Amino acid sequence: MLDSESPTKSPMKTGESATRATTRDRLAAASLWLPVVILSVTATLWSRRLPAELPVEWLGNEGGAFRSTAVFSGITGTFALFAAVAGIIALAGVAATIRPWLVLVAGMVGGSATAAWLVAAGFGLAGEPMPASAVPWMVALVLAAASYGVVPYLLSSRQRRVRLGDAAAGVPLGVGEAGAWFTTIRVRVFGVFAAVSTLAAAVIAVLLVPRDAVGASAAIVALLLVAAGFLVFSRLRVSVDHRGLRVVSSLFRFPIAHVELNRIVSARSAELRAAEWGGWGYRVMPGRTAIVVSGRRGILVERDNGTHFAVTVPNPDLPVALLTTLVSR
Amino acid sequence: MLYKVDPASAVTIADQLAVQVRVAVADGSLAPGTRLPPARELANALSINMHTVLRAYAQLRDDGILEMRQGRGASVRADAAAGTVRLVELADALLAEARKLGVGIPDVLILIQKRGTHA
Numbered sequence: 320m321l322d323s324e325s326p327t328k329s330p331m332k333t334g335e336s337a338t339r340a341t342t343r344d345r346l347a348a349a350s351l352w353l354p355v356v357i358l359s360v361t362a363t364l365w366s367r368r369l370p371a372e373l374p375v376e377w378l379g380n381e382g383g384a385f386r387s388t389a390v391f392s393g394i395t396g397t398f399a400l401f402a403a404v405a406g407i408i409a410l411a412g413v414a415a416t417i418r419p420w421l422v423l424v425a426g427m428v429g430g431s432a433t434a435a436w437l438v439a440a441g442f443g444l445a446g447e448p449m450p451a452s453a454v455p456w457m458v459a460l461v462l463a464a465a466s467y468g469v470v471p472y473l474l475s476s477r478q479r480r481v482r483l484g485d486a487a488a489g490v491p492l493g494v495g496e497a498g499a500w501f502t503t504i505r506v507r508v509f510g511v512f513a514a515v516s517t518l519a520a521a522v523i524a525v526l527l528v529p530r531d532a533v534g535a536s537a538a539i540v541a542l543l544l545v546a547a548g549f550l551v552f553s554r555l556r557v558s559v560d561h562r563g564l565r566v567v568s569s570l571f572r573f574p575i576a577h578v579e580l581n582r583i584v585s586a587r588s589a590e591l592r593a594a595e596w597g598g599w600g601y602r603v604m605p606g607r608t609a610i611v612v613s614g615r616r617g618i619l620v621e622r623d624n625g626t627h628f629a630v631t632v633p634n635p636d637l638p639v640a641l642l643t644t645l646v647s648r
Numbered sequence: 649m650l651y652k653v654d655p656a657s658a659v660t661i662a663d664q665l666a667v668q669v670r671v672a673v674a675d676g677s678l679a680p681g682t683r684l685p686p687a688r689e690l691a692n693a694l695s696i697n698m699h700t701v702l703r704a705y706a707q708l709r710d711d712g713i714l715e716m717r718q719g720r721g722a723s724v725r726a727d728a729a730a731g732t733v734r735l736v737e738l739a740d741a742l743l744a745e746a747r748k749l750g751v752g753i754p755d756v757l758i759l760i761q762k763r764g765t766h767a
Contacts, residue, residue: 496654499693501685556685560693569683637650 340410340418347422347474348406354399354429354467358436362392365440373439374449388443395436402429406471416595416604422471430467434460489644490637498645499560500638503569504631506612509553516546551575552600552612557630559638561645564620566610566630575601576610576630582622586642588635589619596629618642649677653694661696665704666711673713673724674733684714684722711736 340348372386405425409418438457442449449457492498520542527535554569563580567573596602596609609629611617617631618638632638649672653661672678684690687705691698705722708714713728713736746756 490650492652493654493656495656496652497694497696498650498652499690500650501690501693502649503683556689558685558689558693561695562693641650 339412340415341476343474343476344410344418347419347471348410350471350474351403351406351422351425351429354433355396355403358392358396358399358433361437361440362396365444369440369443370446373443375439388440391439392436395432398432399429402426402432409475413592413594416607417597419472419475420597420604422475423468426468426471427465428468430464431461433467434464489647490640492644492648497561498641499558500641501556501558502632502638504555504557504613504633506553506555509549509612513546513549513553516542516549520546552610555610555612557618557632557638559618559641559645564618564628564630564638564642576608576628578620578622578628580642580645582624583642583646584621584623586618586620586639586646588616588639589629590615591617591619591629591631651690651694653696655696661700662703662707665690665701666707669704669708670711670713670733670736673728678724680724680726680728682724683720684724686721 369388371388373388373391375386375391402425405428406422408414409421409425414421438460490498520539523535523539523542528539550570551568552575555575556567556569558565558567561580562577563583564576564578564586565574566576568575591609591611592615593599593611596607596611597604599611602609602611606625607627607629609617609627609631611629611631614631614633616633616635617629618635619627619629620642621627649668651665651668653664655661657664659667669678669684678684684705685693687701688698691701694701705714705716709716709722711733713725713733714722715725716722742756743753746753751759
């Protein structure tokens with residue numbers, strides 16, 4: 320009946336099989352080493368022919384140490400290497416749910432870094448400064464090389480990777496009996512962040528606005544928006560009733576998320592690791608949305624279109640059991 | 649916490665809600681300071697009249713379990729411990745027994761005062 324009464328416990332599955340990297344994932348990670356190989360091989364082969372300095376003004380660099388061939392190859396090589404290491408990290412089970420996106424970004428970084436190196440080294444080998452008319456094309460070429468990220472993204476497997484708990488039994492509700500579950504989640508750290516952002520805006524308003532500092536007004540607006548964003552999530556009211564699963568900002572009294580009951584196929588309690596859902600706060604990822612604010616467990620519902628919505632709550636077994644009952648009515 | 653109401657029950661819906669909140673406070677499910685859902689929100693969730701929820705909240709406020717502030721809604725009083733709830737339950741039982749015996753509230757109060765003096 321009440322929280323204290325035993326809702327059905329739903330033991331968690333380990334989820335290991337769902338998070339384990341597949342052969343396709345390993346291929347995706349391996350493809351991230353291609354930029355490293357290209358960079359290393361070309362740098363080695365061209366080392367004697369390349370001048371001491373490369374034409375890199377087209378990248379927005381006006382000179383300095385960045386022009387040095389050794390430094391520039393080192394910087395671009397480091398970017399490519401980081402991207403390749405990110406691919407290895409993506410194979411870890413904890414990164415399963417963000418794996419395709421991680422290898423996409425890593426591929427973009429690796430591709431761009433390699434293209435920047437090849438363009439600069441190419442003009443260095445030619446021994447001519449880059450003509451002004453070619454600059455936009457070269458910049459566009461480097462940006463286009465970021466599309467290499469699509470390769471590991473498409474290679475990585477598309478299987479669903481949502482940790483599911485066992486389906487819960489329902490809360491007993493008599494015919495005509497109505498049930499509703501409410502909880503309020505207070506995220507103190509978001510309140511602190513909001514206070515710090517507001518304080519920073521106040522400091523800028525006092526110190527910089529009287530001096531007509533460039534961008535001071537924009538910074539104040541941005542900081543106040545950030546503070547409002549933190550405040551929205553600093554106190555949430557989560558409810559389950561005949562309308563479905565709702566998350567409302569308790570301070571501003573507006574709904575943040577609502578999954579209608581008639582769209583819910585199943586509800587489960589689940590382990591919601593921030594790392595697997597893209598971090599804290601309101602997370603939107605392909606096929607799934609989540610509000611991850613506190614704790615590690617929460618309610619996970621599957622919609623009729625196959626997508627998932629999750630929200631972290633303390634002791635999710637009871638609301639999950641109520642949802643199961645209401646859905647089955 | 650879970651709120652359940654049965655319109656077919658002989659107990660009024662306001663009383664059903666009040667009992668559930670009282671039990672939740674007594675067993676610690678609702679800690680002091682916890683805010684209860686706004687009356688309108690709870691009424692919509694249970695498909696009942698908002699005034700029914702407000703009646704339940706008012707009853708709990710009168711029992712010293714909830715405090716209600718303008719704009720902040722209802723929350724469990726900081727001093728609403730299990731002991732307070734138990735006293736309210738005993739007082740309810742005493743009044744119910746007095747009603748059964750035809751003893752009025754003033755007489756019950758006099759009786760309590762006398763017992764208190766002798767104790």
